[in-house]
Amino acid sequence: MNMEHHYAASPAETVALGEAFGRRLSGGEVLLLDGDLGAGKTAFVSGVAKALGIASRVTSPTFTIVNRYTTGRVPLTHFDLYRIADPEELFELGWEEYLSDGGVVAVEWFRNAGEELPENYILITLRYQDEGRSITIQSIPPEGETAL
Numbered sequence: 641m642n643m644e645h646h647y648a649a650s651p652a653e654t655v656a657l658g659e660a661f662g663r664r665l666s667g668g669e670v671l672l673l674d675g676d677l678g679a680g681k682t683a684f685v686s687g688v689a690k691a692l693g694i695a696s697r698v699t700s701p702t703f704t705i706v707n708r709y710t711t712g713r714v715p716l717t718h719f720d721l722y723r724i725a726d727p728e729e730l731f732e733l734g735w736e737e738y739l740s741d742g743g744v745v746a747v748e749w750f751r752n753a754g755e756e757l758p759e760n761y762i763l764i765t766l767r768y769q770d771e772g773r774s775i776t777i778q779s780i781p782p783e784g785e786t787a788l
């Protein structure tokens with residue numbers, strides 16, 4: 641997969657795209673979600689959670705920074721680094737452990753992790769477009785370990 645382009649006309653379509661994408665995950669993938677405030681990052685992750693068989697409602701970890709879901713076929717760790725001031729704070733949150741536990745890790749506001757990002761990841765870019773959102777999915781590097 642190089643780059644996939646999608647368009648979600650509604651919040652439900654963003655969730656559905658996350659769900660379709662999530663079905664392709666087997667565990668160990670890191671999803672970095674790029675997009676402005678309210679672009680739909682959390683909505684997309686909630687679809688991924690559904691595909692992993694997680695029944696609980698996915699809420700934004702804006703205040704808790706990390707939410708863990710362990711009732712699906714693989715664990716899902718959902719980070720929102722909006723409130724991180726220094727990448728050093730990540731280590732107290734279990735960042736390294738979660739990135740290597742064989743589950744799926746989804747990260748909103750990943751630029752606040754500075755240099756602490758993995759070499760292989762899937763970049764999901766959400767942009768406001770018309771009344772909905774454009775959503776692109778790409779493996780970085782294109783032929784990396786977790787390339788889809």
Ligand SMILES: Nc1ncnc2c1ncn2[C@@H]1O[C@H](COP(=O)(O)OP(=O)(O)OP(=O)(O)O)[C@@H](O)[C@H]1O
Nearest residue numbers: 648649650651654677678679680681682683772773
């Ligand atoms: N395709 C879409 N079309 C229109 N609205 C959408 C779409 N996808 C999501 N939304 C809406 O955008 C709002 C913000 O969604 P969400 O919380 O998922 O964004 P976010 O990127 O996680 O925001 P934040 O940066 O605050 O974490 C929600 O009301 C959601 O329903």
Ligand SMILES: [Mg+2]
Nearest residue numbers: 681682700748
């Ligand atoms: Mg969010």
